[in-house]
Amino acid sequence: MGEKLLEVKNLTIGFPEENGMHTVVDNVSFTVGRGEIVGIVGESGSGKSMTVQTIMGLKKTDACVSSGEILLNGKDLLKISDEELAKIQGNDMSMVFQEPMTSLNPVKKIGWQVAESLKIHTSLPDTEIHRRVVEILSNVGLPKPEELCDKYPHQLSGGMRQRVMIAMAMICWPKLLICDEPTTALDVTVQAQILQLLRKIHEEANTSILFISHDLNVVKEVCQRVIVMYRGKIVETGYTDEVLYHPKHDYTKHLIA
Template sequence: MPETLLSVKELSINVKNGNERNTAVSGVSFDIENGEILGIVGESGCGKSLTALGIAGLLPKGAAVSNGSIVFDGRELKNISQDEFRKIQGKDITMIFQEPMTSLNPLMTVGKQVAEGLKIHYKLTDREIKERVLKVLNEVGLDRVEELYNSYPHQLSGGMRQRVMIAMAVICRPKLIIADEPTTALDVTTQAKILKLLKDINMQYKTSILFISHDLGVISKLCNRVAVMYAGSFVEEGSTESIFYNPIHQYTRGLIESIPIRKNKGKRLVSIPGKVPSIKERKCGCSFAPRCQKAEQKCFYKKPKSIIFESTHRVCCNLAVGEGEECVI
């Protein structure tokens, strides 16, 4: 039986705005098993990246975890000191960011940046460190690694820089990689190669991956399970197959219908009307109600509860009927 590596329960994150604190992430719960890839998908502004940063202990100034539990490998991360957290960051939990050009240090060579995690977490000689760096650069599909070792980020293509970021993330053989939209800035061909690389790393090292994206097409190619996020909360969660072939929430359906497919070539693209409400605009009831074509009066004042469908598929919607039975909207 698979073991739970990460268990997040009722996670809420507040963001300071002047003298006010607004809730940006509200009551998010999910588990990631050892060797599993979980995708979190949603539009920009839904709280995906903030959730990831909260788990990694990298929240920006003004943002803070206000409620909930984050248990990683049996340890409650909220209760450990900063020094203890630093021993986990970069070793057991690592991150791959969206834009490598702004994440890599332009003044440091590639070799030094990839080696940084090893220097912090392990006692190795300079020769041993260099050997490991060259090996991992090869593993992530980079050529001429000796030359690359002494190169600077600006001398690399976008795809090469992203592979360097992945090398930095895997060199300490972490238990969990958090990938925050790592393929967004890449062309389609390079994107496919990076997705295959992440899948290979997952299969080879049994590394769990939390993959953040706004693109359901990308999620479908990589993830075992999917959580759909809207306005700071999960609205639907299930296996990738269940989410794609039996979407229940109207937001999930809208995201799937908006994916461009070959048979619709030349036709007008489907879009979801309206926009994600800002943290100041979020009111009681269902956050998606103002954009939902099937919303009823109760949707605007009644907060939806989580309804379970087929044991592994759950949805938060006032119009869904379920609790173990088929959910129908």
């Protein structure tokens, strides 16, 4: 692993309760290097989604970060203003969610939705924005990208919608792409295509990817290193093959089984 792009240090997140705090992420630390793909695995409730939502600045309103730092390029995302964070979201880092239908706007055309980030973060003329939208839709393997710009999300298949989500996330060529269970709702064939697409993006753009999943087989396909989370803590971490073939923690063994 070369230079660090993302550093999460001693991150603790919880929800206030009558008699104190219910901790969901407990003193979590890890790094993602430039051009590295790192997986976080664990069953639902392990704290993995809460961790990445907090990195992205999307944590639930009543969730409290009680300690820790999240450094992107050395800048602590927990200490910057909302305006500064808004400049980073979608530009330096972006996220692909597991259910495109909840993340895509049903009443806006695909072209408009993919272009939105470019409109926010650049002052490019409309013709150049349109050219880039068509180009990225083509890059993520969508047929007839010109025609696709005029379609609505409900007119696309699940796999196509997920590709649109990846195009939206990649339109500003972020340094960090966070994928939260991006293949869960897809059938096996489409899932394989999406994983192949993420590998291609990683190779061509040297994008760092933080890949969240509960499925170790999926992680094995794309990730160089893996972090195993259980009940809010990291219980094991290492190179993917090492963790999968020589697991040390009982929970990892249980996940593999």
